[in-house]
Amino acid sequence: MRTAYRVETVRNAERELMARLPEGTLMRRAAAGLAATCAGLLRDRRGRVSGARVVLLVGSGDNGGDALYAGALLAGRSARVSVVRLAPARTHAAGLAALLDAGGRIADATDTPADAVVAGADLVLDGITGIGGHGGLRPEAVPLVRAARASGAVVVAVDLPSGVTADSGEVAGEAVRADVTVTFGTYKPGLLIDPAREHAGVLRLVDIGLGPLLPPVPDLEVLQHADVARLLPEPAGESDKYRRGVIGIVAGSARYPGAAVLAVAGALRGGAGAVRYVGPGGDAVIARFPETLVHEGPPSKAGRVQAWAVGPGLGDEPGTAEPLASDVLASDVPVLVDADGLRLLDAATVRARSAPTLLTPHAGEAAALLGVPREEVEAGRLAAVRELASRYGATVLLKGSTTLIATPDPTAPVRVNPTGTPWLATAGSGDILSGLAGSLLATGLPTHDAAAAAAYLHGLAARLKSRGAPVSALDVADGLPAAWRNVRGEA
Numbered sequence: 474m475r476t477a478y479r480v481e482t483v484r485n486a487e488r489e490l491m492a493r494l495p496e497g498t499l500m501r502r503a504a505a506g507l508a509a510t511c512a513g514l515l516r517d518r519r520g521r522v523s524g525a526r527v528v529l530l531v532g533s534g535d536n537g538g539d540a541l542y543a544g545a546l547l548a549g550r551s552a553r554v555s556v557v558r559l560a561p562a563r564t565h566a567a568g569l570a571a572l573l574d575a576g577g578r579i580a581d582a583t584d585t586p587a588d589a590v591v592a593g594a595d596l597v598l599d600g601i602t603g604i605g606g607h608g609g610l611r612p613e614a615v616p617l618v619r620a621a622r623a624s625g626a627v628v629v630a631v632d633l634p635s636g637v638t639a640d641s642g643e644v645a646g647e648a649v650r651a652d653v654t655v656t657f658g659t660y661k662p663g664l665l666i667d668p669a670r671e672h673a674g675v676l677r678l679v680d681i682g683l684g685p686l687l688p689p690v691p692d693l694e695v696l697q698h699a700d701v702a703r704l705l706p707e708p709a710g711e712s713d714k715y716r717r718g719v720i721g722i723v724a725g726s727a728r729y730p731g732a733a734v735l736a737v738a739g740a741l742r743g744g745a746g747a748v749r750y751v752g753p754g755g756d757a758v759i760a761r762f763p764e765t766l767v768h769e770g771p772p773s774k775a776g777r778v779q780a781w782a783v784g785p786g787l788g789d790e791p792g793t794a795e796p797l798a799s800d801v802l803a804s805d806v807p808v809l810v811d812a813d814g815l816r817l818l819d820a821a822t823v824r825a826r827s828a829p830t831l832l833t834p835h836a837g838e839a840a841a842l843l844g845v846p847r848e849e850v851e852a853g854r855l856a857a858v859r860e861l862a863s864r865y866g867a868t869v870l871l872k873g874s875t876t877l878i879a880t881p882d883p884t885a886p887v888r889v890n891p892t893g894t895p896w897l898a899t900a901g902s903g904d905i906l907s908g909l910a911g912s913l914l915a916t917g918l919p920t921h922d923a924a925a926a927a928a929y930l931h932g933l934a935a936r937l938k939s940r941g942a943p944v945s946a947l948d949v950a951d952g953l954p955a956a957w958r959n960v961r962g963e964a
């Protein structure tokens with residue numbers, strides 16, 4: 474499991490650790506890790522560190538200090554290192570002295586155009602701001618950062634790409650776009666959540682000894698194969714289809730019968746022992762998946778069901794969608810609500826439910842539920858998913874370029890799914906996810922585990938099927954058994 478902590482927590486832990494260590498120890502540890510990564514990148518690029526051209530962009534804080542000490546270490550290995558100070562009077566003095574001692578030089582951008590400053594650089598180190606930064610890049614930094622990007626040099630961000638918001642992943646204005654980010658002590662939320670994540674490139678974590686001083690509960694967690702493998706249900710010798718769990722799907726409409734087929738396709742690969750279908754798409758479902766138990770009446774009369782998934786393609790015809798959705802919400806088993814089901818949702822009904830509810834909106838649906846523009850949700854995913862979970866008293870899986878899962882408990886970590894791929898942005902893939910997550914819920918997994926395991930398998934299935942080419946929603950469903958085996962370490 475990867476974890477991330479917000480700035481205040483990082484600073485508290487750093488303070489405690491610094492009090493136990495000789496002054497400057499943490500920065501030296503950070504700089505050593507940073508220099509090692511840079512040296513590796515330079516060797517990849519030109520075979521050796523000696524003679525490489527390195528430009529440091531250095532702001533007024535300790536982030537610049539890290540860059541300067543790392544620059545000194547590289548200069549000590551005969552790299553040609555120059556520093557551009559963005560706030561000359563407030564540059565980390567000891568770091569600058571170390572760099573100059575090691576043979577580095579000052580190349581401030583005051584009289585020289587930005588592109589000339591970075592011209593010919595093999596590597597540009599972004600030490601403008603780290604966890605102390607706020608409000609995007611200052612105007613004087615913007616041309617330098619753009620020139621660095623355009624120069625073809627490898628851009629390495631120190632701790633965080635300057636300009637991104639560490640705690641939320643928001644990007645207010647311009648921010649550095651790095652190829653690699655070397656972060657210290659722990660991941661920060663912004664490194665894992667878009668749009669900031671896109672700016673960070675490949676992540677490297679340098680251990681500076683902070684781990685034991687961080688609280689046991691992180692702000693974010695990212696499950697990995699072993700974590701998901703532990704969650705996946707496995708039928709025991711004594712299992713029968715009912716004990717494995719029955720998932721009820723309420724999806725599709727005369728207008729969108731395909732959504733019913735797709736949700737069932739996901740549900741059939743989600744571990745439940747049986748899939749019941751209720752709704753107007755029964756014929757289409759049976760034609761494609763004869764193993765489905767199709768029911769004509771209302772969901773409450775469909776027989777035993779351990780969890781429901783309601784909403785994909787349900788449409789908005791009065792007299793059809795609404796009664797189906799309210800019947801499902803009145804049940805006392807876990808319910809997943811997606812797509813059209815979300816439009817019919819009212820917070821008081823969800824809050825009053827006796828069993829857990831899982832909402833799976835994309836950014837547009839989340840925006841409608843929150844009454845804000847879609848762009849606001851996309852720019853501030855973490856705040857949006859937390860707010861929805863708290864307003865509805867439900868677990869919320871917010872889909873998109875970074876899929877996030879929050880529970881109604883504001884102290885619980887938000888989960889970030891690491892397996893997604895932009896190839897998943899294809900019509901109907903969300904319907905597969907609904908069926909899959911519902912199926913995992915029916916097997917008895919707690920809501921946030923079912924959501925996290927489903928997002929993980931769904932993303933992995935898309936990657937395994939895609940291998941760099943477009944995939945359809947049904948391809949993703951077909952890839953689920955392979956993803957399941959892959960997670961469990963089976964061939």
Ligand SMILES: NC(=O)C1=CN([C@@H]2O[C@H](COP(=O)(O)OP(=O)(O)OC[C@H]3O[C@@H](n4cnc5c(N)ncnc54)[C@H](O)[C@@H]3O)[C@@H](O)[C@H]2O)[C@@H](O)CC1
Binds near residue numbers: 535536602605607632
């Ligand atoms: N505290 C510690 O023990 C350690 C800190 N480390 C480094 O120190 C960093 C934090 O250092 P600081 O607290 O000095 O903060 P930063 O270096 O991140 O930035 C703070 C400075 O930048 C200025 N600033 C803020 N926003 C700006 C913006 N948008 N554009 C330009 N300037 C801006 C502020 O006025 C302030 O002077 C970490 O990110 C990490 O790189 C590491 O050395 C590891 C140990």
Ligand SMILES: Nc1ncnc2c1ncn2[C@@H]1O[C@H](COP(=O)(O)OP(=O)(O)O)[C@@H](O)[C@H]1O
Binds near residue numbers: 904
């Ligand atoms: N840029 C992206 N990167 C990764 N995953 C994405 C991206 N865009 C969409 N997805 C994923 O694709 C799926 C799309 O679901 P949804 O928006 O409900 O589409 P539909 O309604 O067509 O099924 C979700 O699982 C979402 O997380």
Ligand SMILES: [K+]
Binds near residue numbers: 630632
């Ligand atoms: K930085």
